[in-house]
Amino acid sequence: MANLYTHKDTNIRKTWLLMTVFLVFIIALGYLFSYILDTPVILYASVIFSIVMNFISYWFSDKIALAMSGAKPVTREQDVRLHRIVENLSITAGLPMPRLYWIPGQQINAFATGRNPKHAAVAVTQGALEKLDDNELEGVLAHELSHVGNRDILVSTVAVVLSGLIAVMADWFLRLNYLGGHDDDRKGNSVALLLGVVAAILAPIAATLIKLAVSRKREFLADASGALLTRYPEGLAKALEKISIDQIPLRTAHSATAHLFLSNPFKGKEKTSWFTKLFMTHPPLEERIRILRGMEVSQ
Numbered sequence: 113m114a115n116l117y118t119h120k121d122t123n124i125r126k127t128w129l130l131m132t133v134f135l136v137f138i139i140a141l142g143y144l145f146s147y148i149l150d151t152p153v154i155l156y157a158s159v160i161f162s163i164v165m166n167f168i169s170y171w172f173s174d175k176i177a178l179a180m181s182g183a184k185p186v187t188r189e190q191d192v193r194l195h196r197i198v199e200n201l202s203i204t205a206g207l208p209m210p211r212l213y214w215i216p217g218q219q220i221n222a223f224a225t226g227r228n229p230k231h232a233a234v235a236v237t238q239g240a241l242e243k244l245d246d247n248e249l250e251g252v253l254a255h256e257l258s259h260v261g262n263r264d265i266l267v268s269t270v271a272v273v274l275s276g277l278i279a280v281m282a283d284w285f286l287r288l289n290y291l292g293g294h295d296d297d298r299k300g301n302s303v304a305l306l307l308g309v310v311a312a313i314l315a316p317i318a319a320t321l322i323k324l325a326v327s328r329k330r331e332f333l334a335d336a337s338g339a340l341l342t343r344y345p346e347g348l349a350k351a352l353e354k355i356s357i358d359q360i361p362l363r364t365a366h367s368a369t370a371h372l373f374l375s376n377p378f379k380g381k382e383k384t385s386w387f388t389k390l391f392m393t394h395p396p397l398e399e400r401i402r403i404l405r406g407m408e409v410s411q
Contacts, residue, residue, distance in 0.1 A: 138162040170266075174225040174233055177372055181223070182364040183213035183235040194241065197250050198234065201257050205341055210234045210260060219362040219379070220244065220355045223372040224256035225265055232260040239360065244351055251338060251348030252374060258337035264330040265372070335400055339407055349404040356397045 142158025145151075188195045194212060202209050210226070213235035220240045226232035234256045236249075244252065259265045339345035355375045365377035376394045 135162050135166060170227055174227065174231065177223070177225045177369050178213060178233060178235060180364070180366050180369050181215055181235060183215050183233075186212045186214045191241065193246075194236065194249075197246070198253055198257070201250065201254050201341060205257055205261055207257060207261055208232070210257070212236075214238055214241065215362075215364060217360070217362050217364065218242075219360045219377065220351070220358050220375075221362060221377055222252050222256055222374045223369070224259040225372060226260060227266050228263070229260050232265075234260075237362065239358070240351075243354060243358075247344060247347035248351035248354070250342055251344065251346075252351050254338035254341040255334045255348055255374060256338075258334040258341065259330065262330070262333060262337060264333065267330070331394055331400065332403065335404055336407065339404055345404040345407045349401045352397050352401050352404070356401075 138158055139155070139162060142155045146154035146158075186194060191212075191214070194214075198212060199209060207229050210224070210229075210232035211234070213233060215221070215235050215237045217237050218239040219237055220243055222234065222236040222240055224232060224234045234253065236253070240249065240252060335348060338348055342348075352375070359379045361379055362377040365373075370377055371394075373394075375397060
């Protein structure tokens with residue numbers, strides 16, 4: 113059964129693989145359009161831009177996510193209960209104590225971020241702190257610490273940053289193609305131009321599907337790992353039940369960071385059709401609750 117450490121090394125390898133694949137893909141896309149439009153500068157810009165974005169996604173993604181969510185640091189004096197629960201869980205998991213933040217708003221939610229356990233941060237909404245009892249809050253925090261221990265936060269963040277880069281560059285290439293693709297003196301013929309347009313359209317779609325698949329899978333793993341950490345799956349299950357009936361919006365919710373949260377911060381938009389599931393950042397809460405309640409955890 114999955115535990116807090118099983119997938120750590122795998123996720124580290126996935127992170128570097130994702131960064132490498134996206135780097136190669138972006139350079140290849142840049143080469144294609146530089147050839148079609150006979151503009152070498154496009155290729156040079158693609159290489160530089162992809163390297164810079166890889167650097168930013170690795171070193172600064174946690175600070176960006178916290179700032180976009182309006183998260184503010186929480187000291188022990190400000191919330192002894194939160195610090196006590198996280199400290200106990202961190203000791204049990206063998207993880208360093210993460211930096212703690214709170215997010216204004218009455219929605220019940222939380223997320224973890226950071227490139228590794230030594231630079232991790234956990235942010236909890238005011239609603240979660242006020243509406244969850246100790247067992248429920250412990251389940252939520254164990255889930256988030258599992259993200260830290262499994263290193264899947266880094267995988268997900270890198271995937272999001274780089275897929276966003278592909279979407280931006282694809283749009284840029286489409287505009288360049290529209291402006292320069294009809295020049296008879298260009299090297300590209302109609303077939304090459306068609307391939308370029310198809311690549312630019314499909315690239316962000318493929319990147320988004322990869323990002324969402326990574327996000328959904330990591331939620332199931334963190335649920336299982338968190339339940340094993342607390343030895344009490346019912347705590348997280350009850351917290352997810354409260355979340356399922358909580359329709360309070362999160363003012364600081366952003367599409368770029370929605371995948372990081374324990375549950376979808378955009379309330380009222382959850383659907384369960386197969387097509388909608390394909391583009392969901394989180395698996396259905398009912399499915400997560402069912403799996404948690406079906407777990408057998410030795411005390």
